[in-house]
Amino acid sequence: xxxxxxxxxINLAEIFNPNAQGFSAANMAYLAHCAQAIYKPEAxxxxxxxxxxxKLAQNIRxxxxxxxxxxxxxxxxxxxxIMAFRGTSDRKDWLTDAATIQKSWSSVTNIGKVHSGxxxxxxxxxxxxxxxxxxxxxxxxxxxxxxHSLGGAxxxxxxxxxxxxxPKYDLAGAYTFGQPRIGDDILCENFDADSKHRxxxxxxxxxxxxxxxxxxxxxxxxxxxxxxxxxHDINSYEHMGTQI
Numbered sequence: 001x002x003x004x005x006x007x008x009x010i011n012l013a014e015i016f017n018p019n020a021q022g023f024s025a026a027n028m029a030y031l032a033h034c035a036q037a038i039y040k041p042e043a044x045x046x047x048x049x050x051x052x053x054x055k056l057a058q059n060i061r062x063x064x065x066x067x068x069x070x071x072x073x074x075x076x077x078x079x080x081x082i083m084a085f086r087g088t089s090d091r092k093d094w095l096t097d098a099a100t101i102q103k104s105w106s107s108v109t110n111i112g113k114v115h116s117g118x119x120x121x122x123x124x125x126x127x128x129x130x131x132x133x134x135x136x137x138x139x140x141x142x143x144x145x146x147x148h149s150l151g152g153a154x155x156x157x158x159x160x161x162x163x164x165x166x167p168k169y170d171l172a173g174a175y176t177f178g179q180p181r182i183g184d185d186i187l188c189e190n191f192d193a194d195s196k197h198r199x200x201x202x203x204x205x206x207x208x209x210x211x212x213x214x215x216x217x218x219x220x221x222x223x224x225x226x227x228x229x230x231x232h233d234i235n236s237y238e239h240m241g242t243q244i
Contacts, residue, residue, distance in 0.1 A: 084151070
């Protein structure tokens with residue numbers, strides 16, 4: 001796909017760098033198109049991806065869960081693998097549920113807790129994701145992950161899982177857009193120690209979604225907030241990665 005005027009066009013497939021280290025505006029733009037394309041029906045999504053990168057679109061696998069509504073795709077060629085998660089057109093339900101329950105999400109100790117709703121959504125498609133990833137990664141291609149809004153939360157949790165629980169997958173990086181917080185301060189500390197320089201959260205300052213779930217422990221918190229913390233053992237929600 002080319003963007004820009006007739007006199008100055010940019011081909012996103014040509015400027016995407018699968019081996020980039022640190023922030024890349026080109027990779028951010030490329031992955032933003034992937035995060036947008038997954039909102040469309042499968043045939044239209046493939047068409048949009050082919051406009052971005054015709055080679056990548058030749059090998060794209062979709063995953064979805066009827067139970068949780070979790071959707072996304074994994075696509076790969078001989079240079080890279082792209083994983084994109086869909087957000088939701090109706091933010092009401094998950095925003096309503098976003099402020100409370102956290103749970104341990106790994107047999108690995110001391111790596112923090114995550115929002116239970118995000119965990120359940122990802123878990124509903126995890127086996128399919130791993131199957132597709134194993135099939136596509138034929139030559140140790142670098143893996144890039146993206147998603148918008150709720151899809152950004154699932155992208156972040158996927159990245160954390162593959163880096164902190166299954167380190168055989170050496171992820172290249174991730175860009176999320178309008179991502180909510182997904183876990184507590186312990187998770188974020190462990191995540192940033194490993195991947196802060198490779199994980200980028202793109203934020204619009206007028207977007208409410210990156211502000212949820214709210215930081216539970218703060219000045220002026222209500223009695224009900226502290227009661228919920230006592231019942232559910234909730235820690236403060238924090239953001240991870242590098243904010244753009």
